[in-house]
Ligand SMILES: Nc1ncnc2c1ncn2[C@@H]1O[C@H](COP(=O)(O)OP(=O)(O)OP(=O)(O)O)[C@@H](O)[C@H]1O
């Protein structure tokens with residue numbers, strides 16, 4: 137709960153405005169002065185008809201006034217509310233305050249978001265429910281009246297919890313799909329290399345044998361040479377396809393060598409200078425981390441080739457204690473906020489998901505321009521081999 141401040145959401149202004157009048161009416165009630173002047177009648181009507189639950193207490197946390205919305209919220213009548221201690225209906229979330237009013241009034245709460253100090257409401261049927269609200273005090277003749285606007289936020293919290301759960305499930309699904317995809321790629325790359333690759337290599341050897349031993353005519357020789365050339369092209373394509381699916385270096389040499397291969401391929405294909413600054417010993421990581429980092433950098437390089445118009449790229453990977461710090465910079469056109477929010481683009485989303493999957497942090501920016509900078513911090517203590 138918070139002390140009312142001048143900057144309030146528009147929808148609540150009326151209720152807060154009413155609280156000023158309410159203070160006057162309440163102090164009149166406290167003074168046991170039965171006369172109600174025009175403003176207090178007016179304020180009573182506003183408070184009575186307000187859709188928000190409004191309660192006012194005296195300094196001893198006794199409810200001195202409540203509206204029907206508050207009564208509905210707690211499942212009692214207005215008469216039952218009035219005269220009761222506030223603690224019968226609102227439980228303070230902290231034990232170091234004797235009661236809810238003390239909790240709401242505690243130092244340092246003023247000005248903070250009301251959701252920061254949501255409490256627990258207690259309905260007449262014993263049901264607990266989440267509430268939040270705002271508090272305002274009205275001094276009068278040396279006394280203070282506290283008026284509290286309350287909101288039942290149990291439904292909102294239920295929806296938020298459901299949303300968070302479904303978000304978590306989506307994340308798990310995405311991570312499971314990434315793993316399945318990676319496993320399939322590894323499997324296909326291995327099959328291509330081991331089965332088809334071996335078959336093509338042995339065909340080449342047979343062809344060489346044929347050429348040497350069968351006394352082929354010049355025409356047959358030309359055919360054999362043509363076939364050998366085609367076989368060589370097929371083997372090269374197959375290697376390229378298998379490497380694109382899953383570089384063998386990732387499984388056999390480790391992340392550093394896989395990144396070197398990626399860098400070399402990038403430079404050769406796109407003619408963009410690319411520097412890899414890393415220490416092989418610092419990049420001996422398990423398969424999960426190695427694959428994730430490789431795919432993140434692969435996507436970053438693909439993006440640079442497709443979008444950046446860059447002439448120079450630097451990839452920096454270094455460890456500080458248990459964290460791996462990765463920076464990828466290019467000197468291209470830079471990335472904008474709109475670029476990062478493109479609904480149809482999945483590359484950056486995938487990148488972020490992989491980083492979050494390893495409980496790391498990622499920042500993508502064009503702040504320091506020219507070009508784009510990606511900074512990633514990954515906790516790798518549990519991934520070091
Ligand atoms: N290095 C970069 N320099 C400039 N713009 C970039 C860079 N990287 C990404 N972008 C911009 O950010 C957008 C989003 O990138 P993202 O990788 O998410 O999607 P994409 O590359 O367009 O498509 P895909 O889903 O195939 O990856 C890109 O369309 C591009 O406009």
Ligand SMILES: [Mg+2]
Pocket residue numbers: 435438439482483484
């Ligand atoms: Mg992309």
